[in-house]
Amino acid sequence: MTYAPATPLRLVASGPLSGRVRVPGDKSISHRSLMLSAVAVGTSRVEGLLEGEDVLATAQAMRAMGASIVRDDDGLWTIDGVGVGGLLQPETALDMGNSGTSTRLLMGLVASHAVTATFTGDASLSKRPMGRVIDPLSKMGAEFTPSPGGRLPLMVRGIVPAVPIEYRLPVASAQVKSAVLLAGLNAPGITRVIEPVPTRDHSERMLRGFGAELMVEEIGGERVISITGEAELKPQHIVVPGDPSSAAFPVVAALIVPGSEIVVENVGLNPTRGGLYQVLLAMGGDIVFENERIVGGEPVADLRVRASSLDGIEPDPAIVPSMVDEFPILFVACALAHGRSVLRGLEELRVKESDRITVMADGLRAIGARVEEIEDGLIIDGTGGEKLTGGTAVATHLDHRIAMSFAVASLASREPVAVDDRAPIATSFPIFVPMMESLGVESRDAVTA
Incomplete structure (x- = not known):
């Protein structure tokens, strides 16, 4: 099997995010x-x-x-x-x-x-x-x-x-x-x-x-x-309603970029999938569920999201199954929060597309976050809303959620973060980059910042 050469990516926010978007189907x-x-x-x-x-x-x-x-x-x-x-x-x-x-x-x-x-x-x-x-x-x-x-x-x-x-x-x-x-x-x-x-x-x-x-x-x-x-x-x-795991990326981006306000339309909010939004609300995230409805037997709503001052959190590990795919982007939110976040019960993340605990810990440290890796998760001391250092390249290990998480982290970094390969994003979110651009983000192909 042959693979195309890697195409690096970095996202830059020159100002607040704004607009209405729809993420792909669940x-x-x-x-x-x-x-x-x-x-x-x-x-x-x-x-x-x-x-x-x-x-x-x-x-x-x-x-x-x-x-x-x-x-x-x-x-x-x-x-x-x-x-x-x-x-x-x-x-x-x-x-x-x-x-x-x-x-x-x-x-x-x-x-x-x-x-x-x-x-x-x-x-x-x-x-x-x-x-x-x-x-x-x-x-x-x-x-x-x-x-x-x-x-x-x-x-x-x-x-x-x-x-x-x-x-x-x-x-x-x-x-x-x-x-x-x-x-x-x-x-x-x-x-x-x-x-x-x-x-x-x-x-x-x-x-x-x-x-x-x-x-x-x-x-x-x-x-x-x-x-x-x-x-x-x-x-x-x-x-098919919009994928809540995909919606997590623009939602967290809007929370961490000052002055942002966006609406993500038609997001599936099945109660067995909505753990991330409960955690972000508990951290102080300004997320409002609008136009709540049932589509094809699944609960759906539009999410209005405003930039917020987030607090560190220690969620109950019982919530993990309802947000197991969203932890990489939650790690980014925690890295920018006030205080310490303790995230445990995440053993399943070690057998995903990559070992998402180690890969995220390594990448977050490289861009200036304070992270301690433990056997079943991470302990993250947030910046208190200050930007991360950024300015380096991070490895995705062919993992689409790692790639998108660090692309979002770049928006809240003093120097852009270069994601080593944008190609894996196509496995779950082929319109990720143009959608982020529609919210006011600039994308660049670059190996280094």
Whole structure:
């Protein structure tokens, strides 16, 4: 596999940010809408799909297994599904690019179908362990041939009929939960997943919407999700709300650049995804939820954000699953806050696209933040609103959220921060740079500041 040369990026704010923007569709919902539409019986339509590289990898994989997926000129996606149990043998390996969500969820879908699929990915994805998905799916009868360490390239040999299981998640993970539920779609009987700590519930909401027989109970303080297999899914028309993880970047940018006021429209605020906004409000962030409404079963609002004096915080680790992807940009906000922030319970960040704890700690120190790395998180002593030093280049390690976090940090630095490669941003937020420019930010390609 060949890669294009790195294209560095730095963002500069010459004044306050202002304007109204929309972020791309929610990545989690986009992935799931394609997968479930592809195994429904009939034609589904999806509006607002995130057209980043990760989601396009999911679309291509579902095409390879028999679904017809077409995008029209107006951005409406039409999917003709093959039905649960109807996936076809892919002729070549499924290239997942950088997408861990695509890989783990599709491993679950394939596990209960009579197909054998090989999953490959880029250098970053190939470092990520898949054992936590392999374990429950193996209990259902699927067979796996992974690379050393349970990594990609990896071959899955599905089984029909798969064995329904009851599986208690050892670590809070929406991806593992979703993989087991998707495998349960074609397993005769009832498959159960027990969540000691709730995680994002897009899979449950969408499975119900497609007509799956799914029940969620609270038993002994735990969430028990049960799905009845050999399901017949009905086609749907899905409107994808704006991704709250993507919205986090312009929101934090507006909070830390003095005098800023922006509106981010149509942001999904599923309660299992809204932890960052609770934390920012608790830090003193001026964020107002306007025009609150329900779209496609998901709560949505417009966010009015004004520059704010932020205070350090020590959030309860129980909030981590509802904002696990947003911690890199929260670290930036904490670096500029008044006082100390103690962020714990973040072990999951070490097995993301990069080790986000170490990579963010190293980068923040390089641009003048006071950061102590601990085993499960970071301790950050904020500048009290003073700008960071900046003036250096930071490494993204092919991680889109690292790249965008340091691009935002550059806006509150005395000298611009050079992000070593803007290319990974396209995996989840292909319009990030032009959107920031529309708010008054200047972007430059440069290796150093």
